[in-house]
Amino acid sequence: MTACAPNPDQQCPDLHAAYLEYLRQTGRGNVSYERASRAFFRRWPAPERWTAEPLAVRLAANSATRPLITFLMLHGGLRPGYDYLLERKLSSIWREVTDSPIGADLDRFMTGAAELGFTARVRFATGSQVPARLLIQAGRRLEELTLADLAEFTTACTDRQDRTGKGHHHYLAAVSNAQRVLFHLGIVDELPRSGGPVPFEQRLAEVRAPIRETMIAYLERKRATCQPKTVSAIATRLKHFGVFLAQTDPALDSISSLERRKHIEPYLTSLVDAVNSKNDELITVADRSRRVLAVMGFLTDITEWGWAEAPARKLVFRDDNPKLPQVLPRYLPVDADRRLAEVLRDRPGNELAACALRLQRACGLRIGELLDLELDCVHEVPGHGSWLKIPLGKLETERMVPLDEEILDLIDQIIDLRSHGRPMPHPRYRRPAQFLFTHLGRRLGQQAVRAELHRAAQEAGLGHITSHQLRHTYATALVNAGVSLQALMALLGHASAEMSLRYGRLFDTTVRAEYERALDLAKQQARIPATGRISLPLADITGGAGWKDTPLIKSRMSGGFCLRAPAQGACTYANICEHCPSFHAKPSSLPILAAQRVDAEALAQDAENRGWITEAERHRRLITRLDNLISEAQTG
Structure with a gap:
């Protein structure tokens, strides 16, 4: 039904008769409604004249007249102005909109909102706050709405706040939700702006x-x-x-x-x-x-x-520039890591954000890399299993991380949870992309992920945790498992070995072994009586390995050997007697000198293999001196 021609001198009997018939069919007719409708049409024979009245006059309609105005908006093409629509509560419109021209469009909007994951409460609030008002005032179908209509509505909300002092945050939130739904329905081509840098x-x-x-x-x-x-x-x-x-x-x-x-x-x-x-x-x-x-x-x-x-x-x-402290990565201890994982898995608050955190921990991702993952990020490599393609991140590098069945199941769970919809512009390339983490028609934000981590950490009885600590925990677990430096660099996407070596400093097995050996020696010495002498088995000093194979600084002497930790440095007095000009060898010492020379050769090679160049040179000098002593003993 369309409105009558705007003739101020002629009533619109078609609209009036249609309204009375509507009241009869819906069982809402009464004498007050009929009198109010006659009075309305006597004053404004063409309803369009009513829309030109000041807002105060339009709002002065009593409770018996408002049903007529609602009928005219839904069935008669009446456009009352956004200033009027924003002052009217349209929550009752859902029982009257079914048979109206905008009913099918509102149903389409509500279906699209449901597919994006909006709750029923948010769907109905958004539907009555924005699209219902847009369809009434614009006078066009849903697919004909434009960004200009949304902008006009937003301006009207701001004008209302300036005029009345009433907040309009709920309207602006509803406009954002409505634009997201319209984008995924293919009606508008831009998502609502969310945050971003200030000019x-x-x-x-x-x-x-x-x-x-x-x-x-x-x-x-x-x-x-x-x-x-x-x-x-x-x-x-x-x-x-x-x-x-x-x-x-x-x-x-x-x-x-x-x-x-x-x-x-x-x-x-x-x-x-x-x-x-x-x-x-x-x-x-x-x-x-x-x-x-x-x-x-x-x-x-x-x-x-x-x-x-x-x-x-x-x-x-x-x-x-102030000198930066050389801090170690902040990883979660095993028990804290386990408690956090349990909460994220079994008692999530925001389920999609919880799954995102679990994937970050499982693959060592930065939070930006995590949220930039696209729907096709899993790649099957014949003969080499499944891999996760991690997009360009902080260091402008892409990388691949191997996946096991547990992580693949987690990604399948994420795909079931994400909101499906139209591809969104990629922030880096501006091309349309289907992102892995989408919620309510938009990309999952870092703030939502951090909020879920904070909630889970509190429930797990842990202190403040940052999402980057999950990456540190991943790297630390790899180091504990003995992963090579090259593999660690590839998995973390590090551009230099120095970045990955920070994790290696956490658990240096050589330092640990030397510490335990020295501690055992100290304990043994502490148990020696005042008049006694230390007598340790060779295994207690070398940890069960041959003394020449230990990762220690070693010196072979004619009467024994010396072992020192690398941190101690070489002994100043090692082989001092052999180098002394007063030292002479007899022919009977030749077997001892020959054995010492063989050991010195082995020790020099061992030092070179470990990168101890100075130590290797010390052994080479000893070999030269032993050659001279052997020559003297043979000629003597």
Whole structure:
């Protein structure tokens, strides 16, 4: 049914009669409704005239007139304006919309929302808050709605908040949900914007204008060669420097006027007491270093580029960067790792996020790599099993990680849990991609994963845990199992051996063996009586191995041998007698000297194999000296 022609001097009997018939069919007719409808049409013979009235007049309709207005919106094509629609509660529309022209469109929207995993409560709230109002006001079918319609509705929500002071957060959330559903239905081509970096002009608003302009120009230039997240991080650190300059020297109007003593050194000193705005604690040494490096890079780059704003001399030096502590990776102990895994598996809060954390722990992924996994990330290699293809991450490298049946089952579970829908733009390539972790029509966010980890850690009785500790735990477990350095680098995606060697330092078997040997010796010595002498079996010193094969510094002497830990270094007095000019050998000593020479050869080769070049050279010098002694004994 369509509205009558907008003739202000003529009533619309078709609409009036249709309304009275509607009341009769639905059993809602009464004298009050009939009187209210006659009064309405007498005042506004063409209902479109009513929409031109001020909002106060439109809202003044009493409870007997509002059913007529709802009927006209659903069946008569009446467009009352978003200002009116936002003031009306449309929760009752679900019982009246079934036979209306927009009923089928709302059903389609609700079905699409259900397929994305929205709960019934969220579906009905979103449906009545946004698409129902859009369909009424736009006067078009669902597939004809556009991003401009959503933008107009959003503007109306903002206007309502400015006019009445009533919050509009719930409406904006519903607009975001509605746009996601419309995207996956193929009606609009853009997902709602969620977060993202704040524009440079806004982020650097507290920096004085001349300095801010130079910093923004620099950041725009860096966008050509750096990842967006890198540029965003530089912007945050330059902001700290710019705000400091604005506070300490408000008259400074150019980076070229910076002075070492007046600006740079006070800034470096201020970093010692700088506070993190998120937790009100002092910033870490690593954060101090990052801020210094950002300023150093900024000044160095604009100088090399020949910018007029560049300082005349170098102002920040290598020694200005604080030395970083060499900390070991923070892995979870075995019992904590087991308790956390149990909670994530058996008592998840957000089931999809819990599965994401389990996959991160099983494959040693960074959180960005985890959430960038695509649906086709599992690859079957004939004769070599299943592998997980990990996309480009922090170091711009791809890699493959082997999978077992347990991890494959976990990925199958994730595929069952994820929300299905239209491919979404890849943040790196902008091509459409089906991501492994999707929830309610959008990609699973890092915040949701971290929130689930925090919840699970609390339930498991653990302290604060970061998602990156799961990666550390994965690497530590591999080191404990004896994985090679090359394999560890490949599995973690490390670009240098130094990065992987951090995990090797956790469990150095050579250090452990030497420590236990020395400890056993110390305990034996502690049990010797004051007048007694130590007499240890050879196995107690060498751990059961031949003394020449132990990973120790060894010296062979004519009357025995010496064993020392590498940390102790070579003995200053080893073989001192053999090298002494006063030392002479008799023919009867030839068998002993020959045996000593054979051992020295073996020890030199052993030292070379272990990379102890200085120690090998010491044995070679002894061999030369023994050759001379043997020659003298033979001629004597």
